[in-house]
Each structure stands twice: as structure tokens, then as C-alpha cells.
Amino acid sequence: MDAIRKQLDQLMGANRNGDVREVSRKYYDRDVCRLFLAGLCPHDLFQLTKMDMGPCPKLHSLQLRKEYEEAKAKGMDNYDRELEETIERLISECERKIQRALKRLEEDDAKAAIAISVTEVTQSKEVIEFSKQIKEKMKEIDAFDLEGNTEGKIRATEEVDKLKEQRAEEQAKLLLEAFNKDRVSLMTSLQTANQSTAPAAAASDARTQEMIDEKLKKAEELGENGMIDEAQKLLDETEALKKLGARPQPVPDSAKMSTHVQITDQKLRLCDICGAFLSVYDSDRRLADHFGGKLHMGYMLIREKLSELQVRF
Known part of the structure; x- marks a missing residue:
């Protein structure tokens, strides 16, 4: 019920039933989420994933965020440091997970897995442009929410979902091209042997x-x-x-060679953003599902947010 209530709050506003309690609150009240006010609450990022933190026990209100930003501009309050420390803990846990996975795989086969810089491999003008459009649309969604324009918010949300899907497909295509080079390398090595x-x-x-x-x-x-x-x-x-x-x-025939490569030299990769396992034999559809998944997008958002916060200080 808490999850459903939170979804309705995000779609129609926490005061959708005329609850005047939200109106009487101040942004600095104890039951208001400071991380949300600072721009990002981790509870919202990993819903229905293995990293699900459950619904945030504190209030998320765009109206109170607006009040906080006005107060911040006057030098009255600043919760950025608190958000930065929370994000750093999450990223540190992810990095430890990646290192443990690499060590475990290296014990089985030193060449079985490597960390791949998905950030570098999947960067292109198209991907950057999609990300820019998504950020702009997210601002529109917040504006519609403050105005109480539910229809406009729903329309903008659908556009964001479409842009995210297009970005994921473009990223999958770029990573697949990098993996194809690995596949050729594996086949060449086997043929040489x-x-x-x-x-x-x-x-x-x-x-x-x-x-x-x-x-x-x-x-x-x-x-x-x-x-x-x-x-x-x-x-x-x-x-x-x-x-x-x-x-x-x-x-040896080509079919047996292909099977042999997949069994003995599969070459797993670890995504440097979320720590998920990827294989050079994954299809473009599977890779797109990875880039469009909540876990990957959640870690991508907190890494981007951390970069923004570090630039400010």
C-alpha cells in the first residue's frame, strides 16, 4: 500500500485528496526528506530490484523542494553535503561488489572476466543528446506537477520513457559493436591454436x-x-x-568451434556503472534491457548527481 500511495503522490501530488497537512509543513520539518529536497532520494531509484530500499519513510514534496531551493539561494540551508555522503556510500558498496566479483572470477580463470568501461564505450553524440532531452523532460514533469497539470505530466512521462528506451537501444548497439570485436578475437585465437x-x-x-x-x-x-x-x-x-x-x-567444424569458445572462453564483462555481469555473447535485446533496467539507470543517476555535487564544492 505504501508503494501504491507513493506512486499516486508522484503522479497527482501528495495533497491530491485535499490533505492540508502538507500545506502546513515546512521544508525543514523532520518528516520531510532532505535527500529529495537536495535533488535525489535513493529510495526512488531501485524499486522492484535486488537493491530495493522500500518506500521512503519521509515526505517528498515538489512544493517544499521549491521552498528549500529558494532558502538555499539565500544561504539559509544546504543539504547537498548530506546527499553527497549518501551517494558516496552507495557507490562505494557498488565498487566493492565489482572488485569482489573480479577477484572471484580471476581465481577460476585469470582471463575470464575484466571490468569494461561502459561509460566510455557507450558514449556518443546520440546518447548524450538523449540524456539531455531526458533531463529537460524531467524538469517539465516537475513543472506540470507543481501546476497540478496531470494530463501534461502523464504525456511528458510517456515521452521520457520513450527517450530512455531509445537511449538504451543506442547504448546496446555501441556495446555490441565492442563485443563483436571480442568475438572475432576469440574465434581468431581458436583458429590460430x-x-x-x-x-x-x-x-x-x-x-x-x-x-x-x-x-x-x-x-x-x-x-x-x-x-x-x-x-x-x-x-x-x-x-x-x-x-x-x-x-x-x-x-573441428565451425559449429563445434563456436560451442568450444562459448564454454571454455566466454569472456564475461562487469559493467563499471552498476556491477552487473555482461557477456560478449549477449544479444542486442538483452543489452538494451540492461541499459534500460532500473538498477543500471539508478546507479547512472547517482553517479551523475555525485559529479554535479562535486563540481559545486
């Missing part, structure tokens, strides 16, 4: 034939000297070597 075994196999066959010739020659000499048992033993060894040399060698 198979090609390098061919000369070794040929050298082994030549050595086997040389041993056969030597044993036949020795057996002939022993037979001429009347050492029949010893000669027969060498002939038996010769026959065994001939059967070994005639054993068919397995010929």
Missing part, C-alpha cells in the same frame, strides 16, 4: 614413421642372426606403431 597443432601433428607422424623404419631394420638384423623371438617382438611393436599412426584425427 588449431592451425598451430597441424604442423605438430605432421611432425609427430614423421617421427612415428622413422621409428617404424628403425624397428624393421633392427628386426631384420636380429632375424639374420637367429634371434627370432627378439625380432618378432620388434615386429609386434612396429605393427602397434602403424595402428597408432593410422588413427583418424578429429577435424
